[in-house]
Amino acid sequence: MKSDLPKLLLDIKDGVIDLGWGHPSARLHPLQKIKQSTLSMLSYDHAESLQYGASQGYGPFIETLARFLSQQKGYSKNKVFSNQLFITSGASQAIDFICTLLTVAGDSVLVENPTYFVVEGMLNTHKLNVIGVNCNENGLDLDDLEHKLKSGLKPKFLYTIPTFHNPTGTTMPSQNRQRLVSLANKYNFHIVADEVYQFIYFNEPPPTSLLDYDTQGKVISLGSFSKILAPGLRLGWIYSNPQLIKTFTDSPLAFSGGGLNHFTSTIVNELIGMNLLESHIHELQHEYLRRATVMDNSLKQYFDNSIEYIFPKGGYYFWIKFIEKLNTSNFLDKAEELGVSFRPGNFFTHTSDYDNFLRLTYTLYEPYDLVEGVKRLSKVFSK
Amino acid sequence: MKSDLPKLLLDIKDGVIDLGWGHPSARLHPLQKIKQSTLSMLSYDHAESLQYGASQGYGPFIETLARFLSQQKGYSKNKVFSNQLFITSGASQAIDFICTLLTVAGDSVLVENPTYFVVEGMLNTHKLNVIGVNCNENGLDLDDLEHKLKSGLKPKFLYTIPTFHNPTGTTMPSQNRQRLVSLANKYNFHIVADEVYQFIYFNEPPPTSLLDYDTQGKVISLGSFSKILAPGLRLGWIYSNPQLIKTFTDSPLAFSGGGLNHFTSTIVNELIGMNLLESHIHELQHEYLRRATVMDNSLKQYFDNSIEYIFPKGGYYFWIKFIEKLNTSNFLDKAEELGVSFRPGNFFTHTSDYDNFLRLTYTLYEPYDLVEGVKRLSKVFSK
Secondary structure (H helix, E strand, O other): OOOOOOOEOOOOOOOOEEOOOOOOOHHHOOHHHHHHHHHHHHOOOOOHHHOOEOOOOOHHHHHHHHHHHHHOOOOOOOOOOHHHEEEEOOHHHHHHHHHHHHOOOOOEEEEEEOOOHHHHHHHHHOOOEEEEEEEEOOEEOHHHHHHHHHOOOOOOEEEEOOOOOOOOOOOOOHHHHHHHHHHHHHHOOEEEEEOOOOOOEOOOOOOOOHHHHOOOOOEEEEEEOOOOOOHHHOOEEEEOOHHHHHHHHOOHHHHHHOOOOHHHHHHHHHHHHOOOHHHHHHHHHHHHHHHHHHHHHHHHHHHOOOEEOOOOOEOOEEEEEEOOOOOHHHHHHHHHHOOEEOEEHHHHOOOOOOOOEEEEEOOOOOHHHHHHHHHHHHHHOOO | OOOOOOOEOOOOOOOOEEOOOOOOOHHHOOHHHHHHHHHHHHOOOOOHHHOOEOOOOOHHHHHHHHHHHHHOOOOOOOOOOHHHEEEEOOHHHHHHHHHHHHOOOOOEEEEEEOOOHHHHHHHHHOOOEEEEEEEEOOEEOHHHHHHHHHOOOOOOEEEEOOOOOOOOOOOOOHHHHHHHHHHHHHHOOEEEEEOOOOOOEOOOOOOOOHHHHOOOOOEEEEEEOOOOOOHHHOOEEEEOOHHHHHHHHOOHHHHHHOOOOHHHHHHHHHHHHOOOHHHHHHHHHHHHHHHHHHHHHHHHHHHOOOEEOOOOOEOOEEEEEEOOOOOHHHHHHHHHHOOEEOEEHHHHOOOOOOOOEEEEEOOOOOHHHHHHHHHHHHHHOOO
């Protein structure tokens, strides 16, 4: 029987090269590695993967993950301990969970302006008062943040994407991370650091996790297997201080369900144990750099000097600024007619500051589609 | 490397037969069926299971589930449609999700007194005002409920376990279900019906899902694969009216993560498609009845007339009342010394009404352990 319901989140019209979706490449999904590790896990004669799991997460997986993270350049300068990790069902669920546990309706929370466009919806669902902080070429504008804090703003937390920011692609430099943590200490708020792009770097590892800069237990770092393995697994982790990890572990939700995603944890535990994750990340880094380079070349070829952008050092996106004052969202219909799409700048903000920006993703499509997509896009914006 | 972290939620001291945990039997976990369906799913050459899934849930799985539920005696008298289903990562997550979407801190919500002991913690996490409604041999005491509503109580929702109630084992009769829905209509509140035990019936199917009685879109029924397949999968569903299903589907959390548990959905879709679920449920029904019978016989043999209980018609539990006025929680230490444990009545309530009750689970252990456990328990309570 044919189902009319969608299978996937991706919703792309026939014939359109949609450079808007921030999704990984379907071709690069590690189906064989998942198959191999799942088979191995299911070959044990116990059925541990099927029972209610431990609240913090499946113990052996937490140990495996701690070892893995400790070994990664660009994750942490410090050894990662198992009492600093809590297993989630992805970064989105983690944000929701943190809102439930650490906030109450009416609390103020800060986000970057611009930021990941769905996060504001999640914060609104928790009836929080969402306030934007400006960004610059170094990510969060700390002067603007400090100004707001000095003016009396008392946020419960700041949500930030410090590395390979969505949508701007910027990375917060090391000294800014130190200053941000000082502000969190002084004004007593948590920093929810969405670090899901941390491993998707190109030539140089980015500054390590914001948790490395934490001095007074303010930082809650969100990790995820969505960008480095497979989003369908709904698996991620929180990396934070042992006290907060205990708060999450002791939460009724984590207890009642027996951890947040036990079965897929047992699979990824096996996959990391079989040494299959690191090579996959390297493959992604290599391939995404190739695609970013292709997109860069096409943008140069087809757009001349009408746009500005910085070549990304990692992550998923080009953040394109049109020099001319125009509103990119007015071009969406025409784009679709010409067989291409994108995320307009004003998707990521409530201000009009980014009307003349748009975000392009280079991870989802193959290089030849990227070239064709950028070519079509140039026609959309040509006079 | 040996991990010190727990693997599973179960935390039982060596030598103790713990009749307290409401967990399924590890021996009955359908490891072969899960293996077979996972292999089949992973043999497709697409990697659909690894990408972000659709917000409502994986389309083919929703269709499969709708067909399956429509065929089950004791689930619904009506055909179940795909626009009445939303895929969750289990009933606990569904309760959390409903609190986030439909309530705000300070709202009043009703629960049965007694009720599943973790649910109150979850409601408290959302800063809700939790109020207990009395129970009787027919489950929720509707006179007490009506009295509270007439007195001006305005709950956002009532959380109820209408079938094979935890901990009491009672089932709400059909006419009570009608009256409950009338009250929800009249006083305008939702009914969150936790129906995870619906399929675990013995000789006769119970009254069908509370949604069958719904007339004005008040009922939100929670289903789960935890009790009929495997809790480790973290997979369940909401069965409700299309308008609420759309609210859940359109929520930022469901969008951001691409559905709440995509990968395990693709496995269970395969498992149901291969006709492996129904036979497993029959096996559970058969085996759990056998175990309940063994526990019943042992209780009769070892306890004489000091206790009262009703033989369950399904579900997981015996709800035991001591005729003598005693507080069962005072016997926990002695029980552990004698190698047995249980959940005392006051775990499930804030009142002292159930001090002389305890809950025993018959699903986790094999019959010979149940006999030995009940025998030890009788010594705990002997003079």
